[in-house]
Amino acid sequence: MGRTPEFDREDVLDRALLLFWQKGFHATSIRDLVDVTGLGKASIYNAFGNKEQFFKTVLDRYAMQSEQAQLQRLDAVTPASEAIRIYFEDLIRFSVTIGPRLGCLYTNTAVELAPRLEKMENYLKGQFEKTEERLATTIRRGHDDGSIPTSVVPETTANILLNLAFGIRVQARLGSSEEKLRGIVEGSMAALLFYPYRSNLAHQSEARSA
Amino acid sequence: MGRTPEFDREDVLDRALLLFWQKGFHATSIRDLVDVTGLGKASIYNAFGNKEQFFKTVLDRYAMQSEQAQLQRLDAVTPASEAIRIYFEDLIRFSVTIGPRLGCLYTNTAVELAPRLEKMENYLKGQFEKTEERLATTIRRGHDDGSIPTSVVPETTANILLNLAFGIRVQARLGSSEEKLRGIVEGSMAALLFYPYRSNLAHQSEARSA
DNA sequence: GTAGTTTTGGGCAGATTGCTCAAAAATTCA
DNA sequence: TGAATTTTTGAGCAATCTGCCCAAAACTAC
Numbered sequence: 274m275g276r277t278p279e280f281d282r283e284d285v286l287d288r289a290l291l292l293f294w295q296k297g298f299h300a301t302s303i304r305d306l307v308d309v310t311g312l313g314k315a316s317i318y319n320a321f322g323n324k325e326q327f328f329k330t331v332l333d334r335y336a337m338q339s340e341q342a343q344l345q346r347l348d349a350v351t352p353a354s355e356a357i358r359i360y361f362e363d364l365i366r367f368s369v370t371i372g373p374r375l376g377c378l379y380t381n382t383a384v385e386l387a388p389r390l391e392k393m394e395n396y397l398k399g400q401f402e403k404t405e406e407r408l409a410t411t412i413r414r415g416h417d418d419g420s421i422p423t424s425v426v427p428e429t430t431a432n433i434l435l436n437l438a439f440g441i442r443v444q445a446r447l448g449s450s451e452e453k454l455r456g457i458v459e460g461s462m463a464a465l466l467f468y469p470y471r472s473n474l475a476h477q478s479e480a481r482s483a
Numbered sequence: 484m485g486r487t488p489e490f491d492r493e494d495v496l497d498r499a500l501l502l503f504w505q506k507g508f509h510a511t512s513i514r515d516l517v518d519v520t521g522l523g524k525a526s527i528y529n530a531f532g533n534k535e536q537f538f539k540t541v542l543d544r545y546a547m548q549s550e551q552a553q554l555q556r557l558d559a560v561t562p563a564s565e566a567i568r569i570y571f572e573d574l575i576r577f578s579v580t581i582g583p584r585l586g587c588l589y590t591n592t593a594v595e596l597a598p599r600l601e602k603m604e605n606y607l608k609g610q611f612e613k614t615e616e617r618l619a620t621t622i623r624r625g626h627d628d629g630s631i632p633t634s635v636v637p638e639t640t641a642n643i644l645l646n647l648a649f650g651i652r653v654q655a656r657l658g659s660s661e662e663k664l665r666g667i668v669e670g671s672m673a674a675l676l677f678y679p680y681r682s683n684l685a686h687q688s689e690a691r692s693a
Numbered sequence: 694g695t696a697g698t699t700t701t702g703g704g705c706a707g708a709t710t711g712c713t714c715a716a717a718a719a720t721t722c723a
Numbered sequence: 724t725g726a727a728t729t730t731t732t733g734a735g736c737a738a739t740c741t742g743c744c745c746a747a748a749a750c751t752a753c
Contacts, residue, residue, distance in 0.1 A: 384591050387657065430670070446594050
């Protein structure tokens with residue numbers, strides 16, 4: 274029992290998420306959150322605790338909407354090479370389409386709060402490691418279904434692909450166009466995963482055996 | 484004429500630089516700067532203006548010490564492929580060795596202050612574009628001196644290399660080890676620039692024509 | 694020494710920060 | 724209806740923030 278909350282919790286979280294995503298943790302004040310969510314200061318503290326706890330809740334919601342969804346698609350798509358390609362397509366779409374200069378909330382947060390990263394280790398570093406492991410697993414699946422040459426080492430390449438993802442997220446944050454990011458992903462994947470087709474090679478040298 | 488300042492300007496700038504580098508712009512207060520530099524509030528405002536102007540001055544000093552120095556070495560080293568390799572070696576050293584979880588001040592700043600990036604466009608975006616152009620130029624030089632296959636397209640590959648650099652800087656900020664970053668650079672460069680030798684390929688497939 | 698100039702330290706003003714508390718309003722259960 | 728529980732509301736707290744000012748100290752030029 275008790276009084277019914279007037280706000281829609283998910284809606285409030287989404288609004289707060291977008292604000293934190295745009296401005297970062299420190300630059301977002303409680304006042305800003307009050308303005309964007311429409312509910313009073315005390316209501317925020319009552320419903321979500323202090324600013325740091327609120328931010329962590331927002332991070333969880335972000336995880337639900339972005340990373341987890343993308344990682345699930347990694348396992349769902351066949352062949353494995355296509356899954357990786359789609360993973361990066363989703364990454365770009367999610368980093369660019371929703372709003373300008375958003376990038377990835379996880380990456381932005383990790384860069385901004387790196388000095389006090391110990392407190393958020395479970396949230397961020399674990400997520401990144403999980404992504405890397407999933408990528409390695411997918412590469413191994415590509416060995417089985419024949420879409421990725423067995424000569425490609427899963428661990429090393431997953432490491433490099435995660436680094437590629439970090440670069441994409443940062444450049445999305447800086448306002449790079451979707452096309453430019455697509456070109457980077459395409460060129461990198463071609464060089465790393467698909468031996469014969471490499472878009473960063475001039476087309477004159479296409480005649481080369483696989 | 485007038486009273487001689489008691490502080491060494493370069494020393495103060497270096498201390499402030501390190502602090503901004505560690506904590507970021509918003510999390511660094513004037514009080515923090517007073518503590519770390521040892522001089523009073525008024526002296527800071529007198530010598531460097533307000534916080535934002537001080538930060539820009541610090542960015543300039545950072546440019547002098549890091550980016551510019553690294554870019555100059557790009558042109559100095561022969562062959563061109565070695566120049567690029569050394570560029571990334573310097574990048575890693577500079578991002579990891581000076582202090583833990585520092586990364587690159589430019590990248591950190593760009594990520595943190597992306598929403599108000601218009602005001603710093605000259606400082607950051609220009610620097611990144613300059614780096615990309617320098618990389619492309621170096622690749623062309625590699626075409627001439629024979630260290631990089633002419634099949635490697637300068638613009639596309641420079642684009643990808645810049646993205647690689649962003650990833651390295653972020654991972655350095657997250658505390659990745661020097662060895663891990665070296666592995667990423669080595670694997671990426673091998674795949675992108677040096678056709679026959681690719682460390683992310685298993686050694687069993689080494690017998691392949693160049 | 695004197696005048697002019699700059700640094701320095703202290704402190705102040707105004708705004709903003711994150712946060713709390715008590716009372717009012719709304720809902721459920723008895 | 725009345726008691727219990729929860730949310731909302733608004734006022735306000737203590738601390739910190741940035742930015743600036745002013746008088747005193749220190750230095751240079753004359």
